[in-house]
Amino acid sequence: MSADFQGYEQDYGVLTADITNRIGKIPKLAGGESEEKKQMVMNVEKQLEEAKELLEQMDLEVREIPAQSRGMYSNRMRSYKQEMSKLEADFKRSRIAYSDEVRNELLGDDGNSSESQLIKLREERAHLLDNTERLDRSSRRLEAGYQIAVETEQIGQNILENLNQDREKIQRARERLRETDTNLGKSSRILTGMLRRIIQNRLLVFVLGIIIVITIILAIYFSFRGH
Template sequence: MSEVFEGYERQYCELSANLSRKCTAAVALNGEQKKQRVSEIKTGIDESEALIRKMDLEARSLQPNVKAVLLAKLREYKSDLNNLKSEVKRIVSGNLNLSARDELLESGMADALTASADQRGRLMMSTERLSKSGDRIKESRRTMLETEELGVSILQDLHSQRQSLLHANNTLHGVDDNIGKSKRILTSMARRMNKNKWIVGCIILVFVVAIILILYFKLK
C-alpha cells in the first residue's frame, strides 16, 4: 500500500464529508449566502477532482495487484464525487420552491446523503483494511530486513572462520613440509650410519684376518 495514496485518500474523504455537509446547508439558504456556499462547494469539488487525479497517477505507478484494488476504490470515489456534482446542480438550478426543497430535504436529498454516507462508510472500512494490510506488509518487510541482517552477520562469521581454516591449513602445509624435510634428513643419516657400519665391519674383518695370518705364520 502506498503511503502517498493513503495521504491523498484521507484528504479526499475529509473533503467529501465536508462538501456533503455544505450541500445540506446550502439547500436551506437564499440569495448571496447560497451563492457563496455554492462557490465554496465548487472549489471543494475542484480540489476533490485534483486529489482523485493524484490518486489515479499514484495507483497506476504501483504493482498490478495493488493497482487493481486502488483503481476499484477510485471508481467509487468518482461515483461519490458525481453525486456531489448532481446535488450542486440541483441547488444551483433554483427551480425548487420551498415545498419542493423541503421534500428534497426529507426524501431525495436524505436518501442521496444516506447513500453517500453509507458509501463513504464502506470506503473508510476498505481504507482501514488496506491500512492494516499495509501495516502487516511493513511488519513483514521489517522482519525480512532483520533476517537479512542476521544472514549477513552469519556470512561474515563464516567468512572469518574460513579465513581461520585457510590459515590453519597453510600452517599444516608448512609443518608437513618441515616433517618431510626432517624425514629426508633422518633417512640420509640412517643411510650414512648403515654405510659406516659396513665400513667398520669390513675394517674389523680385515684386522681379524690380519691377526689370524700373523698368528699362523708365527706358529708355523
C-alpha cells in the same frame, strides 16, 4: 551513526510535524472544491513524498552500519515508517471527511433535505472509511513484508560473513598442513641420511674388525712357523 543520518532525522521530524498540522486543517477548510483546500492537499502530498525520500535516505544510512550495532537504528526506522503509514491514513481520512459547512452545502441550510440523502451520505462516508482502513491494513502488511525482507537480508549477510571467516580458517589450516608436510619431508630425508651413515659406519667397523682378526691370526701363524 553518521551526521547525515542525524540531519535526515531532524528534517523528518520537522517535516512530519508540519504535515500533521496541515492534515488537521484540511477538513476545516470551506468547500470540498475550494482553491485553498486544493492547494493545501497538494502541499501535503508533496511533503509526504519528501518524507518518504528522507526515509529512504535514512534506510540507506542504516544499512551501512555494522550488523552488530544496527538493531537500535532499525527499531527507530520501524517507528518512523509506522508514523508515515499513520500520516498517510490520516491524510486520506482528512480528504474525505466532511465539515459541517460542506455537509450543509450538500444537504441545504434550510434543513429540508430528505432523510434518505443524509443516510446515503453517511453510507458513502462509511464506505470510504472502510476502504481507507483496508488500504491501511495492506500498507501494514507490505511494511511487515519489507521488514522481513530486510531482516532476511541481514541474516544472509551474517551467514556470508561467517562462511568467509570459516573459509579463511580452513585455508590457514591447509597452509599449516602444507608447512607440516614439508617439514616432515625434510625430517624424513635427514633421518634417511643419518641411517645410511650409521649403516656405512657399522660396515666399516665390521671390515676393520675382520682385518684386525686376520692380522692377528697371520701374526700368530708366522710366529709359530718361525720357531
